[in-house]
Amino acid sequence: MRAGVIRFPGSCDEVDAQLAAARVGDAVLLWHADPDLHGVDAVIVPGGFSYGDYLRVGAIARFAPVMESVIAFAREGGLVLGICNGFQVLCEAGLLPGALLPNDHLRFRCAQAELEVVNIDTPFTHGCAVGERLSIPAKHTTGRYYAPPEDLERMEATGQIVLRYAAGTNPNGSLRDIAGVCNADRNVFGLMPHPEHAVDELTGASADGLKIFASMAEAVDGRVVA
Amino acid sequence: MRARVLIRPKAGILDPQGIAVERALPALGFGGVSNVHVGRLIELDVEDPSSLDAMCRRLLANPLIEDYEILDGRSG
């Protein structure tokens, strides 16, 4: 898999995402002002504070020249992963349902999140088992997932809810403990926790996040990556 | 023209900022306050006021979670 990680002004975790993706393939940085995706197999919209998170998280980044190409890429079935701020950008861009609102406690919180894999029938989670627990750090001020009730019902039915915070550990007030969702076609996936910060036990509390990148690589390359 | 855009959380969506303000006020001796909501105020000079609505829908507000209202900057 050759992954392209977008760098917006204000991105913070783009290099971490590049290093994580490079563990299962190649990874390059894509510049926000350059609409050319340089033939990557998958796009990662990284965490950080694109455009300072000013106005509304993800609202300005969503209009960057590169995003037009990402939207087209996604419509053609290309794999797109949005992490934290990237998740917010993908929601603003309409590639994912719902929106992210300020945490119910209104503070930035950095902590290990205990996640439960709900749907493994996606290119991002098929390396996991249903109900498997993943321990992945989350760090954000605006991670409370919201979608209108009728949409939530549909998403439950169509398997678009991919990750939940383990019962009783919801760190931000997300509806139905939702931590990560995909689009109807399941080729676009966004989550608030940071899998790129859970790829090596030396600098993270676990390596569970690697499963997400490995799943993507397998989906792209059609082979299992150690 | 000077315009003001008022953006508020849609009814029915939890507004923890509003709740926090509502909780803090009595402690400071301000009773009789209810129904508090916190949103955004955007003020701008715009040459073509007719473009404001589109601006709100495309960028300034997120219709899924927010309502907006455009005021003439001189009003109020």
Next chain:
Amino acid sequence: MRARVLIRPKAGILDPQGIAVERALPALGFGGVSNVHVGRLIELDVEDPSSLDAMCRRLLANPLIEDYEILDGRSG
């Protein structure tokens, strides 16, 4: 009474959000916009409107860096 409090960065105080929005708009095809400022909107039901001013000074606004304006909620 339903009241609206508009809170904006004081004149001369840096307004990073306003700058960011002003920079973004032309790229979206919205030209002719200038002097953009981003502040906060607080809407509340208050029994005693005369207490609003004190509320703004004590809690709702930060007088060091923000100006506030109280509007009757029905207006605008």
Next chain:
Amino acid sequence: MGASSPEAGVLPSVEDAVALGLTRAEYDLIRDKLGRAPNQVELAMFSLLWSEHCAYKHSKRLLRTLPTEGRHVLMGPGENAGAVDVGGGLACAFKVESHNHPSAVEPFQGAATGVGGILRDIFAIGARPIAVLDSLRFGEPGTSERSRYLLDRAVAGIGHYGNSIGVPTVGGEVYFEAPYEHNCLVNAMALGLGSADRLMRSAAAGVGNVVVLFGASTGRDGIGGASVLASAELGEGDEDKRPTVQVGDPFAEKKLLECSLELLDRGLLVSLQDLGAAGLTSSASEMASKGGVGIDLDVSRVPLREAGMEPFEIMVSESQERMLCVCAPERLDEVLAVCAKWEVHGTAIGEVTASGQMRIFDGDRLVGDMPVAALVDDCPLYDLEPERPRGPLYPPPVPLLAPDVEPTEALLALLRSPNIASRLPLFRQYDWLVQSRTVRRPEEADAAVLLLPDGAALAVSIDGSGRRVAADPYRGTVEVVLECAANLACVGAEPLGVTNNLNFGNPEKPHVAWQLAEAVRGLGDACRALDTAVVGGNVSLYNEGAAGPIYPTPVVGMVGRLPDARRAGRLGFARAGDAVAIAGDFRPALGAGELAKLCGEPLPDGLPEVDVAAVRAAIEAVRDAVRDGLLSSAHDIAEGGVLVAVAECCLAGGFGATLDLGPSEEPQVRLFGEGAGGFVVSGQRAALEELSARVPLAMLGEVGGEALSVRVAGHEVTVGLAELRAAHAELERFFP
């Protein structure tokens, strides 16, 4: 540009000079240096460069006594940050700086811009910021609403800036004492990594080279003081036009950081300097002074955020997120192109000259013309008149416990004390893991540990105990340095260098002068004893409130290295059955300790002597044991003494322990006494016995179970982990 003598304009008077904080004598000296009365622009510039903050009038002579050279030092004091060699061709740049006053006025923005300022110092020398630490002091949170507010907002501000710019906040310290009630301290430290052979200096060079200002536009931020110079009479409400509160923009700084590092990577710059206190005035003058050149600046070319700013306002503005660089004329276009790429505004505003003069133009009008040497070097330095106070300077703390308090109650009260309780409610508001380098985060180990590319790691600790320094400025400061080294030892690191921030009261008062002189003597002696060097720092004086001076608070930041990140030590007990011991010749005393404070004891006049050589030996023994993987855990004994240290090991590891401290004349001293040089270590019995060959070692007992149970001189203390944890979580109350 080119002109004869500057426009006089409305000549400011000596009273204006006094209003700006200069003495009459200093004003006369400025007259002599210029051979005429300074005009408005010149007086504004002199008043800032000759201020305590820029000129170190009362501290420079003391600072000269500090050891600033050593085998690891690449860059000592004098540049924007110090730097040490961390191997693999890499340099670690680091510095601590205070933002005390701005934080007292507006804690969120004050703390945020403090972080922004120290980060600029790091990337100004070409290092990419990799970590932030914070050192905070407030009044008692239990009784002071104001202190709770300052704490809450300062922490939020630090998090806001550090989190948004993608630099992890990996450590820090916070203490609460009444003397900080009217004068909080907000110090921020930053570390950066860069290639050792390409560190950037700030000396301007190359006559004819261009001076480029890049970053945010310039407003009236922070010019409050100088506004007495405004020739335009201020009318009602015009005060708004002269805000002193600076608002931080981490997004602008993020772009500034990437832009600056790319400019340096491409070798486009001759020199680089951040704009900090005193804005363009100090940045340009210091660049010229260090390069032994002159600089011409044209304020009419400075991009402004507000209309109608006067030349002096532009020169003294402290608008944030700006940098100044010097480049060759033929490089200017490339420089501006890099700025454009990062959406950073860059403007050529001046030129390096051979004149040795700082000349300020407004278009073609010369509005200021001063010898650089006069501005930067000729500020008079003052000798302190230290005098040891005869009586106590600080009232005794409010008693919360009876002197004969039972050990169990004392332990729980100590764990609940805001000075000891878990800092998790604070630091979980900080991103401690971005950049994928953090091997040890806060409360996992006594020092933060950051992975280096070659598999080695940096360790960093920041410390300062105002109360103990107040009791004994010399020994208290020695203890601070030793504690930093002990923290590093607990993760297996050896010191590479030290930075420090001297937070004191008014140095013109003999007793404060004495505190300052003694503290600096202690700092120097302790660094020499550990043969490590002071590579930088900051001084913050006049920290006094209505109730008198703050506790003298030298904050020490120490950076070290360990060869193998995978061997980094932890503080938590890790294995049931491990033996627990105290390593080091630990001689505790209650005076000036946390328990004494809770019991309302007045500060003692002096601390027990420290055997620095013995402490150093213990530090090195523990460090080597950690490096060799002999220990399961290591934790230095600090606030609250042995029993609190052991409880912290239990909580961090999730294990209980059963210990026997043996007989003791004074069980309270044995359990809760404080002092330098003691470590709680755990590991296999054989490993600890091996350690005992190098350092005095007292076996205490064993790790295991769900409770901490300690026997001493007949007393028995047994507290379950859950109860310990509940007490330790006290600060949660302040962060709902």
